[in-house]
Amino acid sequence: MHDHEPAAPSPSLFSWEFAADPYPSYAWLRENSPVHRTTLPSGVNAWLVTRYADARQALADARLSKNPVHHSERAHAKGKVGIPGERSADLMTHLLNIDPPDHTRLRRLVSKAFTPRRVAEFAPRVQALTDRLIDGFAGRGSADLIHEFAFPLPIYAICDLLGVPAEDQDDFRDWAGTMIRHGGGPRGGVARAVKRMRAYLLELIHRKRAALGDDLISGLIRASDHGEHLTENEAAAMAFILLFAGFETTVNLIGNGTYALLRDPGQRRVLTDALAAGETAVLDTGVEELLRYDGPVELATWRFATEPLTIGGRRIGTGEPVLVVLAAADRDPARFDRPDTLDLARRDNPHLGFGHGIHYCLGAPLARLEGRTALATLLTRLPDLQLAVPEGELRWRGGLIMRGLRELPVTFTPEP
Numbered sequence: 141m142h143d144h145e146p147a148a149p150s151p152s153l154f155s156w157e158f159a160a161d162p163y164p165s166y167a168w169l170r171e172n173s174p175v176h177r178t179t180l181p182s183g184v185n186a187w188l189v190t191r192y193a194d195a196r197q198a199l200a201d202a203r204l205s206k207n208p209v210h211h212s213e214r215a216h217a218k219g220k221v222g223i224p225g226e227r228s229a230d231l232m233t234h235l236l237n238i239d240p241p242d243h244t245r246l247r248r249l250v251s252k253a254f255t256p257r258r259v260a261e262f263a264p265r266v267q268a269l270t271d272r273l274i275d276g277f278a279g280r281g282s283a284d285l286i287h288e289f290a291f292p293l294p295i296y297a298i299c300d301l302l303g304v305p306a307e308d309q310d311d312f313r314d315w316a317g318t319m320i321r322h323g324g325g326p327r328g329g330v331a332r333a334v335k336r337m338r339a340y341l342l343e344l345i346h347r348k349r350a351a352l353g354d355d356l357i358s359g360l361i362r363a364s365d366h367g368e369h370l371t372e373n374e375a376a377a378m379a380f381i382l383l384f385a386g387f388e389t390t391v392n393l394i395g396n397g398t399y400a401l402l403r404d405p406g407q408r409r410v411l412t413d414a415l416a417a418g419e420t421a422v423l424d425t426g427v428e429e430l431l432r433y434d435g436p437v438e439l440a441t442w443r444f445a446t447e448p449l450t451i452g453g454r455r456i457g458t459g460e461p462v463l464v465v466l467a468a469a470d471r472d473p474a475r476f477d478r479p480d481t482l483d484l485a486r487r488d489n490p491h492l493g494f495g496h497g498i499h500y501c502l503g504a505p506l507a508r509l510e511g512r513t514a515l516a517t518l519l520t521r522l523p524d525l526q527l528a529v530p531e532g533e534l535r536w537r538g539g540l541i542m543r544g545l546r547e548l549p550v551t552f553t554p555e556p
């Protein structure tokens with residue numbers, strides 16, 4: 141246990157160089173200050189938990205609440221914690237902001253509609269979407285894989301799954317684009333986009349109630365548990381969190397994953413050889429490894445201590461925020477053999493990329509389906525895909541929660 145904070149790691153946390161490669165700083169933290177008190181760029185104070193064992197324990201600790209009412213700096217932090225614009229838009233009552241028993245009830249209801257079977261049945265649709273997006277640039281010989289591929293794929297996929305009509309899906313693409321671009325920046329445009337999305341979803345839920353279909357929104361309306369149903373507001377908040385939680389994350393799984401493969405020709409060959417031979421085992425373990433190696437969610441979302449507790453020997457006071465650094469835990473040499481090596485065939489891989497405990501990612505089956513389909517199709521259709529710029533010129537989105545590229549310019553032999 142430290143009496144004083146050790147000197148800060150270099151490069152300093154949340155700087156530009158840090159966003160490009162946070163892993164050396166995370167290694168420093170794991171070694172020197174595994175439960176580290178810091179002031180975030182927003183001015184909010186928080187604890188960072190970086191060791192695997194501590195992280196896993198914290199994610200499952202019922203004394204750590206997800207509800208921001210428990211934050212001791214709540215007034216000061218208003219608007220700086222959670223989803224940009226959500227406060228103004230009354231979308232607060234969603235899974236990532238609540239604790240049992242409300243969480244248990246809502247999660248049970250949504251799980252009845254958002255089943256692994258629904259996702260499995262959706263596979264041909266994800267394949268068709270993936271091919272359509274690649275068709276858009278395959279004849280050109282160059283593309284920005286973030287804007288033309290990784291960004292639109294998850295938004296169209298989740299819109300389709302929810303039952304948003306095709307003619308309205310480009311509105312979602314625009315709103316989602318505003319929300320991503322402004323993450324951490326000016327909030328006006330974001331609040332407006334969130335408001336429009338909410339109004340649209342409420343209207344859509346209202347219309348679907350009159351004529352239920354077999355889409356996910358109809359499933360949410362239909363789902364009941366001991367006679368309990370979601371209210372229209374709860375269903376709107378649920379649809380919103382499915383969009384929000386399932387969108388930028390998947391963009392970054394596809395973006396970070398493709399980038400990791402482009403940088404590692406040996407591992408890329410392992411995957412393309414297996415795909416050419418019709419073997420999918422490496423694709424399965426490979427997606428998990430890409431989630432571990434450079435997962436989209438850098439820090440699990442906020443948790444607040446509801447009573448004094450100890451993590452890794454440090455006392456956390458009531459109301460203090462705790463951020464579990466999934467990306468650091470997943471490179472912990474105490475848990476993973478050769479943690480800084482990408483090994484697509486890695487078997488012993490209980491990574492925390494989807495979280496752990498009662499808030500474990502609800503969308504994991506969909507994310508896996510999208511990640512597998514996107515990577516397999518891209519590498520098969522464009523076998524000589526390569527980076528169009530030197531690695532050092534790529535810009536990363538230096539967020540707090542999410543880690544991903546701003547753009548991924550590539551070249552390849554055009555499809556005839």
Ligand code: HEM
Nearest residue numbers: 235236385386389390393440441494495499501502503507
């Ligand atoms: C929760 C990661 C895709 C919906 C989470 C959590 C993580 C995560 C780490 C837990 C957060 C915490 O404990 O604070 C990811 C990653 C994804 C992904 C890495 C893509 C690669 C999706 C998709 C959807 C989704 C596609 C839905 C369509 C959710 C929901 C929760 C959640 C609803 C909250 C669950 C709860 O609180 O009970 N996700 N996610 N996610 N995710 Fe995902």
